[in-house]
Amino acid sequence: MNKKDLVRRKLSVMGSYHTPGCTNYIKRAKNAIFLSPMNSLEHEYGKFRVCYWLKKQGYNFISEAVENSTGLRRDVVCLDTGEIFEIETTEARAKRFEGTGVTVVKTWELTDDVRFGLSLHGKVGI
Secondary structure (H helix, E strand, O other), X not given: OOHHHHHHHHHHHHOOEEOOOOXXXXXXOOOOOOOOOOXXXXXXXXXXXXXXXXXXXXXXXXXXXXXXXXXXXXXXXXXXXXXXXXXXXXXXXXXXXXXXXXXXXXXXXXXXXXXXXXXXXXXXXX
């Protein structure tokens, strides 16, 4: 994919999301981590780790954005690939994303000394 196509893809993915509580014309800031006081500290830490890993890999992202077509709020969306990341703190909550194509980050498997298997098109890390 050449540079021009990559820019088009990023703009297309970014245009598919907006700021919660606003119209579709108000977009989320790129590469900014937005915190929600409704989430647990564990959830927010998981979101930070995903965003940090994406940025370290050279990818751009948006966080806590609402998908225009479905109205669903997404924790993190990679603008370069369109991949959606949902951070979950319990296995029961994680099950709701089975078979949806959403990458679930299981915070109960995160540790500071062990890398967990988060894959973005063949790249493993975090």
